[in-house]
Amino acid sequence: MKIASFNINGVKARLPRLLEWLEGCKADVVCLQELKSLDENFPRLEFEDRGWHLELHGQKGFNGVALLSRAPLHDVRRGLPGMEDDPQARYIEGRHDGVLVASIYLPNGNPAPGPKYDYKLDFMEHLRCHAAGLIASEQPVVLAGDYNVIPENSDCYDPRAWEGDALFLPQTRAAYNRIVHQGWTDAIRLHHPGTDCFTFWDYQRGSWEKDHGIRIDHCLLSPAAADRLSDAGIDRMERGREKASDHVPVWIVLS
Numbered sequence: 467m468k469i470a471s472f473n474i475n476g477v478k479a480r481l482p483r484l485l486e487w488l489e490g491c492k493a494d495v496v497c498l499q500e501l502k503s504l505d506e507n508f509p510r511l512e513f514e515d516r517g518w519h520l521e522l523h524g525q526k527g528f529n530g531v532a533l534l535s536r537a538p539l540h541d542v543r544r545g546l547p548g549m550e551d552d553p554q555a556r557y558i559e560g561r562h563d564g565v566l567v568a569s570i571y572l573p574n575g576n577p578a579p580g581p582k583y584d585y586k587l588d589f590m591e592h593l594r595c596h597a598a599g600l601i602a603s604e605q606p607v608v609l610a611g612d613y614n615v616i617p618e619n620s621d622c623y624d625p626r627a628w629e630g631d632a633l634f635l636p637q638t639r640a641a642y643n644r645i646v647h648q649g650w651t652d653a654i655r656l657h658h659p660g661t662d663c664f665t666f667w668d669y670q671r672g673s674w675e676k677d678h679g680i681r682i683d684h685c686l687l688s689p690a691a692a693d694r695l696s697d698a699g700i701d702r703m704e705r706g707r708e709k710a711s712d713h714v715p716v717w718i719v720l721s
Contacts, residue, residue, distance in 0.1 A: 467720045469567055471497040471610035471683060473666075473713035477530075478502075480711050481509060487704060487715065488516070494536050495562050497569030497610045501530030501555075508532075525555040531569040531611070533560050541566070546592045556589065565691065565720065566600065570611030575632030583632050586614070590641040594648075597686075601648050606691035606720070609650070612713060613684050615642045617652070620662070621681035633682060651692035653685040653718045654700065666713050667705055674705055683716045694720040 470493040474480045477498070488496065496518075501508065505524040513520055513534060523544040524530040533539055539560030544550075546557045559568035570593070575586030600607045616634045619625040628634035646652065654663050664679025673679065687695060697719040704714045 467495070467563060467565065468493045468717060469495045469497070469565075469608050469610065469685070469720070470715050470717035471499070471569065471612075471685060472715040473499040473571070473612040473683060473711060475500050475711040475713065476502045477508065480709065481512065483704070483707055483710055485512060485516070487701070488513075488518075488534075491701070491715065491717065493717065495565075495567050496534040497567065498532040498534065499530070499569060499571035499612045501525075501532055502527055503530055521558060521560050523555045523558040525553070529555045529571055531555060531558045531571050533558055533567065533569055535560070535562050537562065546589070547596050548592050549589070557593075564606065566605060566607045568607070568609045568611070570609060570613065572611070572613045572615065574614050575638065578630075578632040578635060583635075586632060587637065587641055590638075590645070594641070594645045597645050597650070598648055601650070601688055604690055605688065606694065607688040608691055608718065608720075609686040610684070610716070610718075612682060613642065614682055615639065615684075616680050616682060617642060617646075617655075617684075620660075621664075623662075623664070623676075623678045623680070627678075628680070633680070646686065649689055650686040651689075651695070653687050653692070653695055653698040654681075654716055656695070657698040658700075663700055664702075665700060665716055669712055683713055685716055685718050687718070691720060696721045 573586040665683035667674040
């Protein structure tokens with residue numbers, strides 16, 4: 467089973483690139499983030515005509531997450547427990563062939579300190595609590611998406627450039643580690659140790675051309691899913707395409 471995640475940065479703006487990538491990636495489940503579209507305005511037919519089943523949790527102009535799958539999903543949940551009334555659409559999960567898959571778009575949190583950063587930490591705490599229950603269930607779970615967290619110094623081109631940023635603050639990294647240390651496996655880093663695994667390059671300042679990237683898109687696997695992990699990767703060259711998202715897809719394969 468191949469599971470991919472892609473912050474598309476506007477599904478309508480990137481629709482041709484997304485459809486082309488979907489044709490080649492051969493995934494069974496795709497987690498999308500930053501749809502910037504209400505559910506009723508999502509271009510459903512473009513995906514359904516190609517055999518995809520859709521579960522959406524959209525928002526006008528901002529945020530929005532989705533799950534695309536080759537078979538209908540079960541046990542679909544929109545929003546984190548305790549945050550069901552959150553107007554920001556940032557979490558959706560569903561079950562595919564016995565594997566629970568979540569698409570996550572964690573808040574950016576800038577400027578920090580401030581209310582946006584407080585919201586980021588609150589979201590991460592709700593995610594930690596939900597993740598703890600998923601770990602305790604001993605089922606295969608994949609928490610994939612744009613975490614807006616740079617976990618280590620090696621996950622950015624220049625740590626000094628990110629000092630004071632909400633993605634890199636010690637409190638952010640500590641909150642992320644409290645989740646990971648429950649027993650989750652960072653699939654991308656496991657399969658690509660000691661190398662840069664950037665997943666985001668800003669549109670400004672020639673970041674892509676200079677390879678001034680950061681790694682903020684992650685696939686965290688529960689022990690039952692990690693036991694089945696056979697491959698993981700990053701579709702880096704998607705960033706160089708015309709009208710590309712500023713993120714690139716990440717993916718895993720479970721035996």
